[in-house]
Amino acid sequence: MVYYFKARPELGDYTIYMGLDKFENEDLIKYGWPEDIWFHVDKLSSAHVYLRLHKGQTIESITPELLEDCTQLVKANSIQGNKLNNLDVVYTPWFNLRKTQGMDVGQVGFHNPKLVKTTRVEKRINEIVNRLNKTKVERTPDLKAEREVYNAAERAEKKAHTREKKRHEEMERLEKERQAEVRSYKGLMVPKKMTSNKDIAAKGKTLAELEEDFM
Known part of the structure; x- marks a missing residue:
């Protein structure tokens, strides 16, 4: 079971x-998307909350209002954290999550600690938590299949981009060849390089003699 919420519409x-529990969290860790940002109460047990950013966005794209929605949801879904004020929430891109064999179910580490951000949550804001809960939808998704669809779309987009790039490069090559041909033709028609009958006569040979030389 996965619970889905919607952030405030104006954002x-x-x-x-x-996820429903730590076992569900294992699949969320395994089949996350590159646009996902992971949230968790620092040093306390809590739900693993993910924010799915739009394609092309990064952790730096998260506005203070969007961050507040995510951190309030994390705090509200921590048995200990929900009762405390002034606690910290850590968040990092999904791809920075590290899972090793020795870790417990639902436990994660980080590939690069420098990519982990921390924000302070002073208190629970019921208005935000209640608004988010009103948007909650329960689903039992096939996370593996969803990720495979995502990967297929990514591959198709990359192929299309590669084809477009090759087409653009081919058009540039043909245009360069055309321009070179134009410059070459103009060079042949330069008056200084053209020879008239008068010029030929001035060299002391008749046209007939020149024709004999040519033959």
Whole structure:
């Protein structure tokens, strides 16, 4: 079971989601998307909350309002954290999550600690939590299949980009050849390089003699 929420509408169409339990979190860790940002209460047990950014966006694209929605949802879904004020929430891109064999179910580490950000949450804001809960939808998705569809779309887009790039390069090559041909033709028609009958006569040979030389 995965729970899906919608951030405040004025921020755009952003989905926030989290797993039912630590076992569900394992699949979320395994089949996340590159646009996903992971959230968790620092040093305390809490739900693994993910924000799915729009394609091309990064962690730096998260506005303070969007960050507040995510952190309030994390805090509200932490048994200990929900009761505390002034706690920290850590967040990082999904691809920075590291899972090793020795870790417990649902436990994660980080490939690069420098990519982990921390923000302070002073208190629970019921208005935000209640608004998010009103948008909650429960689903049992096939996370592996969804990721495979995502990967297929990525491959198709890359192929299309490669084809377009090759087409553009071929057009540039043909245009360069055309321009070179034009310059070459203009060079042949330069008056200084052209020879008249008068010029030939001035060299002391008749046209008939020149024809004999040519033959």
